[in-house]
Amino acid sequence: MMFCVVFRLKKNLKSFIILHPSWFIRTILAVTKPFISTKFSSKIKYVNSLDELQETIPMDSIQIPECIITVDKELKEAAENSKRNSFLMGLESTTTTTTAAAAAVGGRGRTDRPGAAGASSS
Numbered sequence: 001m002m003f004c005v006v007f008r009l010k011k012n013l014k015s016f017i018i019l020h021p022s023w024f025i026r027t028i029l030a031v032t033k034p035f036i037s038t039k040f041s042s043k044i045k046y047v048n049s050l051d052e053l054q055e056t057i058p059m060d061s062i063q064i065p066e067c068i069i070t071v072d073k074e075l076k077e078a079a080e081n082s083k084r085n086s087f088l089m090g091l092e093s094t095t096t097t098t099t100a101a102a103a104a105v106g107g108r109g110r111t112d113r114p115g116a117a118g119a120s121s122s
Contacts, residue, residue: 013043019053019068020075021046049076 018025026046033041047053050064050072 013040015056016040016044017047017053017056018044019047019050020071021048 029044045056047056050059050069053059
């Protein structure tokens with residue numbers, strides 16, 4: 001009897017959507033993909049946020065627990081902070097690199113100072 005229920009569900013399944021997939025879930029599905037039918041594999045979709053989920057299915061037809069909404073907000077905030085920090089770090093490293101390169105170029109190959117490399121003392 002259980003097999004009939006699973007078969008009916010599998011037959012009528014339009015898509016299998018995974019919200020907030022972790023690397024572990026993605027890895028497990030990648031490893032098991034050779035053993036899953038191509039028809040079912042094509043139904044698996046990864047969705048990283050509730051906004052993406054809303055683009056796929058109408059949100060008024062499903063009930064999302066409050067804890068999932070909270071996690072989604074936290075992940076969004078973390079992504080925004082990460083983008084902001086990587087942008088600021090990019091600016092900081094560019095400034096540091098430019099300053100270091102200018103100092104290296106300015107001090108290299110100069111022989112007009114006494115005691116400088118390559119300067120003759122005779």
